[in-house]
Amino acid sequence: MAIDGPFVGSSSVGAAGSASGGDPSTEAGPFPYPLPDDAARIVLCHSCQGKNRVLLQRAFDQPDKLRCGRCQQALLIGKESPLRGLQGKMYQHPLDQKSLAALEAVPGVSTLLRKLVEATVERYDSLFNESSFVRVGGTQLPTVERLFERAAYALDVRELPALYVYQGAEANAFTGGVEAPYIAMTSTLLDGMSDDEVMAVLAHELAHMQSRHVLYKTAARLLGFAAAELAKVTLGIGGLVMVPLQLALLSWDRCSELTADRGMLLAVRDPAIALRVLMKLAGGSARLGRELSLARFMEQALRARQAGDEDVMSRVFTLLQTAWRSHPFPLWRAAELWRWACQGEYLNLLQSAA
Ligand SMILES: [Zn+2]
Ligand SMILES: [Zn+2]
Structure with a gap:
């Protein structure tokens, strides 16, 4: 079955005010993929406050084609705006939000981590990057620069950080540099993804910046050196006391x-692209890319989500994160992103401001 198949159905927008009461879709479990x-x-x-029932697939494929049933204004902004x-x-x-609050509840954490980052990576990062990685810009990798600008434009990020590609x-891909932010991505990522997917990855990194994640992300990378030790301790193998800061940082890092x-999806405005990026991060193959099935991947993702108790999963994830940090x-x-696209704030954020 085609994932990006044409929209099926006749009227996307029902009569204004046709849905009284709550939206039943928010109470049900996550939608299957592909959508029914x-x-x-x-x-x-946004203009007349009328309620419009919209078909999700249509909203994902052609957001700017949806009009309000009452006042005929555009409901959502287009992919290029x-x-x-x-x-x-x-x-x-x-x-x-929750894990950040827990992290910031550790006394003096912000100052401590800022000092740690300033004393270590902040000083050497740009020197290291400039002498090790290829800097994108001008006539250097213009395709990547164009995708980077598109991602920034979509998210309304006005100041672009330095961008590097490395072997x-x-x-x-990762984001670093608190005072002088930068983004770096591997050539393997570049080779395994389409232009739209590369743009999505760059948007994901820009979203870390837009969300002010960079200081803590950098600290998490630094403290990651001690993470294996941490896991040993938490699993009861070692006899040491858990370091709460490290645990809080790891937990937040994953949740960030x-x-x-979400920022990635807001930039590309097509769940299929964003989900395909995640599929390729999980097990992409440049050679057999055509055989990768997004539908099967999502089936697996949604099944896994239903299987685990959120709380237990969260704790296990924090420990296992050390195995695959970035x-x-x-x-x-x-699974989380798909739920947000279908049932969360995604479409509300795309509401036309007209
Ligand atoms: Zn209206
Ligand atoms: Zn990230």
């Missing part, structure tokens, strides 16, 4: 990915 033809939700008209005034907190995942066996994934748990994230 009749999967719909209510979108409020920037999300003016977008801020990280507007799409922050609740788990990010690495893993498909990976959920927020950045972009952990792509299937968990895919």
Whole structure:
């Protein structure tokens, strides 16, 4: 079955005010992937406040084609328009919020981590990057620069950080530099992804910046050196006392990915692209890319999500994160992102400001 198949159905927008009461879609479990033809939700008209029932697939494929049934104004902005005034907190995942609060409850954490980062990576990062990585810009990798600008424009990020490409066996990208921010991505990632997917990855990294994640992300990378020891301790193998700061930082680090994934979707405005990125991070193959099935991947992701108790999973994740630090748990994230696209704030954030 085609994932990006044409919209099936006749009328996307019902009569204004047709949905009284709550939106049933928010109470049900996550939608399957691909969506059933009749999967719909209510979108409020920004101009007249009328309630419009819209077919989700149509909203994902052609957001700018949806009109309000009452006043005929556009309901959502198009894929090429920037999300003016977008801020990280507007799409922050609740788990990010919660774990950040826990992290910041550790006394003096912000000052401590800032000092740690300033004394170590901040001083050497730009020197290291400039002498090791290829800097994108001008006539250097113009395709990547164009995708970077598109991602920034969509998220209304006005100041672009430095962008680097480096040789690495893993498909990976990361953001660093508190005073002088930068983004770096591996050539493996570049080679395994389409232009749209590369743009999505860059948007994910820009979302980390827009959400002010960079200081803590950098600290998490630094403290990651001690993480194996930490896992040993937590699993009861060692006899030491758990360091609460490290645990809080690891837990937050993982949850911050959920927020950045939302930023990625807000930039590309097509769940299939964002989910495919997560699939490729999980197990992409440049050679057999055509055989990768997004539908099967999502089936697996949604099944895994139903299986685990959120609380237990969260604790296990914090421990296991050490095994795969940069972009952990792509299937968990895919299920979260899909739920947000269908039932969360995603479409509300795309509401036309007209
Ligand atoms: Zn209206
Ligand atoms: Zn990330």
